[in-house]
Amino acid sequence: MRKKLLFVTRGGEDFDNGFSYVAELARTLKADVAMLMVYNKRVIDAYEDIMTATVFAEAGEFTTAKDIMDEKENALKAAAENKLRELSVTYDIASDIDYHIRISNVPSALNDFLKITPNINMILISPSLSKNKKEIDLNKLIKKISKPIVTISQPAQAGA
Amino acid sequence: MSIRILIAEDEEITVKHLLYALEAEGYSVTSVNNGTDALKKVGQEAFDLLIADIKMPGMDGLTLLNQVKDLYPAMEVIIITGFGSIKSAVDAMRKGAVDYITKPFNLDEILLKINKIRDIKRLEKENMALKTSLGLGKDMPIVVKSRMMKKVIEIINSIMNSDCNVLLTGESGVGKGMVAKLIHYSGLRKESPFLALNCAIFTEELLASELFGHEKGAFTGAVTKKQGLIEIAHNGSLFLDEIAEMSPSLQAKLLKVLEDREFMRVGGIKPIKVDVRFIAATNQNINVLVSDGRFREDLYYRLNVMDIYIPPIRERREDIVPLSRHFLEKQAKKANKNIRGISKESLKMLMSYGFPGNVRELENIIERAVILENTSQITPASLPQTIKLFQVESIDPNRIKKLDEISKDYAEKVLEYVDGNKSKAAEMLGISRTSLWRILSNK
Numbered sequence: 339m340r341k342k343l344l345f346v347t348r349g350g351e352d353f354d355n356g357f358s359y360v361a362e363l364a365r366t367l368k369a370d371v372a373m374l375m376v377y378n379k380r381v382i383d384a385y386e387d388i389m390t391a392t393v394f395a396e397a398g399e400f401t402t403a404k405d406i407m408d409e410k411e412n413a414l415k416a417a418a419e420n421k422l423r424e425l426s427v428t429y430d431i432a433s434d435i436d437y438h439i440r441i442s443n444v445p446s447a448l449n450d451f452l453k454i455t456p457n458i459n460m461i462l463i464s465p466s467l468s469k470n471k472k473e474i475d476l477n478k479l480i481k482k483i484s485k486p487i488v489t490i491s492q493p494a495q496a497g498a
Numbered sequence: 499m500s501i502r503i504l505i506a507e508d509e510e511i512t513v514k515h516l517l518y519a520l521e522a523e524g525y526s527v528t529s530v531n532n533g534t535d536a537l538k539k540v541g542q543e544a545f546d547l548l549i550a551d552i553k554m555p556g557m558d559g560l561t562l563l564n565q566v567k568d569l570y571p572a573m574e575v576i577i578i579t580g581f582g583s584i585k586s587a588v589d590a591m592r593k594g595a596v597d598y599i600t601k602p603f604n605l606d607e608i609l610l611k612i613n614k615i616r617d618i619k620r621l622e623k624e625n626m627a628l629k630t631s632l633g634l635g636k637d638m639p640i641v642v643k644s645r646m647m648k649k650v651i652e653i654i655n656s657i658m659n660s661d662c663n664v665l666l667t668g669e670s671g672v673g674k675g676m677v678a679k680l681i682h683y684s685g686l687r688k689e690s691p692f693l694a695l696n697c698a699i700f701t702e703e704l705l706a707s708e709l710f711g712h713e714k715g716a717f718t719g720a721v722t723k724k725q726g727l728i729e730i731a732h733n734g735s736l737f738l739d740e741i742a743e744m745s746p747s748l749q750a751k752l753l754k755v756l757e758d759r760e761f762m763r764v765g766g767i768k769p770i771k772v773d774v775r776f777i778a779a780t781n782q783n784i785n786v787l788v789s790d791g792r793f794r795e796d797l798y799y800r801l802n803v804m805d806i807y808i809p810p811i812r813e814r815r816e817d818i819v820p821l822s823r824h825f826l827e828k829q830a831k832k833a834n835k836n837i838r839g840i841s842k843e844s845l846k847m848l849m850s851y852g853f854p855g856n857v858r859e860l861e862n863i864i865e866r867a868v869i870l871e872n873t874s875q876i877t878p879a880s881l882p883q884t885i886k887l888f889q890v891e892s893i894d895p896n897r898i899k900k901l902d903e904i905s906k907d908y909a910e911k912v913l914e915y916v917d918g919n920k921s922k923a924a925e926m927l928g929i930s931r932t933s934l935w936r937i938l939s940n941k
């Protein structure tokens with residue numbers, strides 16, 4: 339089995355920022371890429387159906403509430419999948435990207451993901467997440483995570 | 499490398515002769531005086547060669563040969579026959595004996611035969627080692643320029659004559675595999691095999707069978723008996739890379755090997771004695787895993803008799819240029835290209851990059867650059883453009899832990915100095931009492 343790099347990014351418009359770096363690194367290290375896309379709860383909250391889901395949940399109709407959540411996740415997944423397919427072609431990644439979607443905050447999503455996924459060699463944090471100190475406190479993160487963590491940034495943008 | 503020999507012979511004088519000659523040659527020899535005991539012994543210890551007399555009370559040599567070959571096909575057997583009984587000698591060879599000797603015997607001739615078997619065994623072990631090793635040449639030159647790498651080499655030299663287990667820590671690609679080889683080949687066991695296994699690349703079942711081997715029929719697919727790496731590495735060293743990925747149940751089994759110096763093959767019932775030096779490596783912060791209960795503390799202490807930390811390349815930038823030149827030379831030769839140098843611009847690009855994949859990344863970058871380059875030196879165009887576009891910063895979890903430990907040690911010293919007065923200690927350190935408490939309670 340080859341080494342695996344985990345690219346952690348926030349789901350949304352610029353989720354692929356930094357991906358070109360990860361793809362190149364994977365090629366250099368002859369490693370595979372896994373991607374963890376974390377959707378902010380707020381993004382979900384913006385969805386109207388969350389309200390509906392909450393109403394159902396409060397009424398005790400958990401299945402219905404869960405169905406709605408699932409549906410939304412599926413919609414997100416489908417959208418993400420499309421983008422990823424484009425990415426695989428753009429960056430000429432030989433194998434399919436193994437991607438995962440979570441609706442949570444980044445540290446707990448990452449923690450949970452690592453618990454069930456062994457063999458991740460290195461964790462790469464996307465530029466938009468890296469610069470967001472509120473979302474990711476590296477000093478805290480490394481107390482819980484035993485694997486090497488790499489933050490990616492784009493100096494050109496930072497300087498602007 | 500020596501091999502382990504078992505003699506099964508009921509004639510005391512013959513045993514004496516053989517023992518004398520073989521031990522003088524440096525072999526480790528055990529003897530029993532009948533076939534049944536011989537069979538028992540080979541189940542308990544790992545032998546490479548059995549020398550059995552064809553005529554013995556109880557189980558005779560041919561039956562013993564049959565059973566041994568059935569159970570342990572890799573073990574070689576030499577049969578001793580009486581003078582002139584060439585027919586039984588041929589019989590023995592047909593049943594799988596490598597050779598035969600006739601009584602009364604000529605010791606020189608026997609030694610010649612056994613030395614030949616030793617050489618074959620060594621080749622077999624080395625081939626096996628080669629297959630599982632990291633593909634590093636035994637005499638591959640190592641670039642050591644930075645003070646930090648010199649320190650690592652000093653430590654390796656200082657443990658040359660010790661046989662302790664070693665735990666190597668450091669990020670991916672810093673050279674842990676290379677250092678493991680160096681430790682083995684500069685140590686007491688250099689004549690014996692060095693084997694390597696990456697614990698992350700197998701499922702638990704496969705890893706167990708790679709490590710411990712298995713008996714015939716131990717599980718579906720186990721059609722023949724197989725020796726595990728622990729058994730093959732007998733007298734040598736076993737390098738366990740990415741040890742932190744090992745499952746709890748395998749950790750328990752490995753601990754037993756370290757404690758009792760014996761193990762059982764998967765599906766086996768008899769413990770087998772072994773003498774192996776373990777060199778383990780991880781790129782993870784094993785302290786976090788230990789405190790989380792994901793890595794056994796007792797196993798950690800057994801492996802971590804000597805702890806060597808190999809710093810990432812970004813912390814020893816002086817190594818980047820000599821390493822790049824070293825890899826350029828190697829790759830240019832391999833690709834048969836006349837590229838003699840690396841342009842200033844390219845070196846600047848490399849020097850300012852973070853290398854999360856460390857030396858391996860640098861090596862692969864140069865390898866690709868050599869393929870792409872059309873001029874006589876490596877130009878920036880043949881380096882990956884992403885290393886210029888993005889900036890990366892890596893956090894080595896092992897390193898952070900070390901810093902934590904340092905602050906804790908320091909805080910404890912200060913506390914001692916002020917006779918345990920926490921307010922005073924905090925004041926001296928210029929931190930709040932809460933911060934002091936946090937530093938001190940850091941595990």
Ligand SMILES: Nc1ncnc2c1ncn2[C@@H]1O[C@H](COP(=O)(O)OP(=O)(O)OP(=O)(O)O)[C@@H](O)[C@H]1O
Binds near residue numbers: 632634641670858
């Ligand atoms: N100081 C050095 N001089 C020459 N080559 C080196 C040096 N350090 C590392 N290398 C080379 O870099 C590559 C990576 O080293 P190695 O495989 O030992 O790293 P590692 O730390 O074991 O990696 P991983 O954790 O991914 O298993 C190897 O090809 C090795 O030969």
